[in-house]
Amino acid sequence: MTGSNDWRDHYAHRMMRTLGAPLARLERGEGAWVWDDEGTRYLDFLAGIAVNSLGHAHPVFVEAVSRQAATLAHVSNYFATRPTMELADRLTRLSGAGDAGRVWFGNSGAEANEAAFKLARRNNSGGARTRVLALVDAFHGRTMGSLALTGKPAMRDGFEPLPGGVTHLPSTVEALEAAMDDSVAALILEPIKGEAGVLELPPGYLEAARELTRRHGALLIVDEIQTGAGRTGEWFAYQHAGILPDAITVAKGIGGGIPIGGLVTFGHASDLFSKGQHGSTFGGNPLATSVAGAVLDEIEGADLVGNAARRGIQLRERVEGLGSPLVAGVRGRGLLVGVALAEPVAGHVSAAAMEAGLIVNAANDSTIRIAPPLTIGDAELDEFQDRFGRALAAVADTL
Numbered sequence: 001m002t003g004s005n006d007w008r009d010h011y012a013h014r015m016m017r018t019l020g021a022p023l024a025r026l027e028r029g030e031g032a033w034v035w036d037d038e039g040t041r042y043l044d045f046l047a048g049i050a051v052n053s054l055g056h057a058h059p060v061f062v063e064a065v066s067r068q069a070a071t072l073a074h075v076s077n078y079f080a081t082r083p084t085m086e087l088a089d090r091l092t093r094l095s096g097a098g099d100a101g102r103v104w105f106g107n108s109g110a111e112a113n114e115a116a117f118k119l120a121r122r123n124n125s126g127g128a129r130t131r132v133l134a135l136v137d138a139f140h141g142r143t144m145g146s147l148a149l150t151g152k153p154a155m156r157d158g159f160e161p162l163p164g165g166v167t168h169l170p171s172t173v174e175a176l177e178a179a180m181d182d183s184v185a186a187l188i189l190e191p192i193k194g195e196a197g198v199l200e201l202p203p204g205y206l207e208a209a210r211e212l213t214r215r216h217g218a219l220l221i222v223d224e225i226q227t228g229a230g231r232t233g234e235w236f237a238y239q240h241a242g243i244l245p246d247a248i249t250v251a252k253g254i255g256g257g258i259p260i261g262g263l264v265t266f267g268h269a270s271d272l273f274s275k276g277q278h279g280s281t282f283g284g285n286p287l288a289t290s291v292a293g294a295v296l297d298e299i300e301g302a303d304l305v306g307n308a309a310r311r312g313i314q315l316r317e318r319v320e321g322l323g324s325p326l327v328a329g330v331r332g333r334g335l336l337v338g339v340a341l342a343e344p345v346a347g348h349v350s351a352a353a354m355e356a357g358l359i360v361n362a363a364n365d366s367t368i369r370i371a372p373p374l375t376i377g378d379a380e381l382d383e384f385q386d387r388f389g390r391a392l393a394a395v396a397d398t399l
């Protein structure tokens with residue numbers, strides 16, 4: 001019998017030093033719950049960072065993986081498969097890209113944003129458009145291209161030079177107006193900045209961004225990787241603003257746990273790529289696309305988008321109902337929630353939550369990010385309120 005902490009040393013020794021120490025070693029999950037290797041049960045209100053839309057081991061997910069794995073898992077992009085085309089149709093329908101919409105599939109969010117960055121380069125008007133605008137604090141991924149779009153110096157430091165031409169703007173309409181001209185190929189943004197701490201854009205920003213990009217011939221690209229798949233109470237968060245972008249990127253929650261990413265283009269943006277200009281070996285394989293199709297079908301059939309909207313309001317009420325002096329406010333939409341703390345103790349709160357059997361995330365020093373499965377109901381909210389209340393109280397006692 002080995003000591004229960006041996007795996008921690010093993011991990012520290014063998015895994016690349018890009019990550020902190022793991023919080024636990026998880027063995028299995030069911031619904032909104034996961035169990036570690038000592039049998040301790042945790043309520044998972046992070047859902048693999050907004051990935052496990054249906055929770056863990058959902059029968060629809062399990063059946064889709066098993067059925068497709070037993071049928072046809074991978075073929076290469078020399079061939080078409082039915083699940084790939086059905087998912088492309090579903091994404092263009094749900095996003096409003098409609099009949100002019102086109103889809104490219106990759107395997108992750110960063111890859112989807114790489115494709116979007118290349119799409120922006122294609123909108124060059126014969127070389128006249130050289131600039132891409134992004135936002136300060138934005139997170140778009142860790143590959144060189146998506147990192148060039150990311151507006152977090154701490155992630156960029158040590159990796160320069162990055163692909164050029166990207167300017168990061170403060171998230172105000174004034175800053176956008178000042179920066180926008182006919183040399184801009186694209187503006188890329190997150191409708192809610194998840195990694196930055198669930199920060200919303202100012203009211204009217206998306207509408208103004210739509211108007212300004214249209215006027216100057218720039219693409220409006222919305223990164224829906226964290227906000228999509230119904231998480232905010234609409235299929236995609238830009239739909240709250242009633243606008244249509246030129247392209248969106250998707251990943252995380254659309255697969256419910258199977259790795260997949262995609263770029264969906266609208267209107268004339270669908271004509272920018274031509275044969276041979278982009279590709280991926282795994283991208284769009286029938287295993288990933290059939291599972292994503294089943295996940296989105298379940299979200300649609302069980303009205304989990306509506307559930308995200310309703311449960312999101314209740315979740316916010318539960319947090320406020322705790323009356324903790326540590327809670328300074330609640331941000332976000334639907335089931336993407338940021339709890340603003342009155343003190344920079346988010347790391348202590350997430351650690352105390354683990355002690356109380358609850359997984360939440362310290363998105364920054366003073367924000368707790370909460371992103372449960374879209375399937376949660378009253379029972380999970382009761383458990384959450386009890387556990388989160390205990391975590392906040394434990395930390396408040398030490399201050």
Ligand SMILES: *Cc1c(COP(=O)(O)O)cnc(C)c1O
Nearest residue numbers: 108109110139140141223225226
């Ligand atoms: C997670 C995330 C990414 C990167 O996705 P990966 O699958 O980790 O590459 C990009 N943009 C946003 C908004 C994200 O939340």
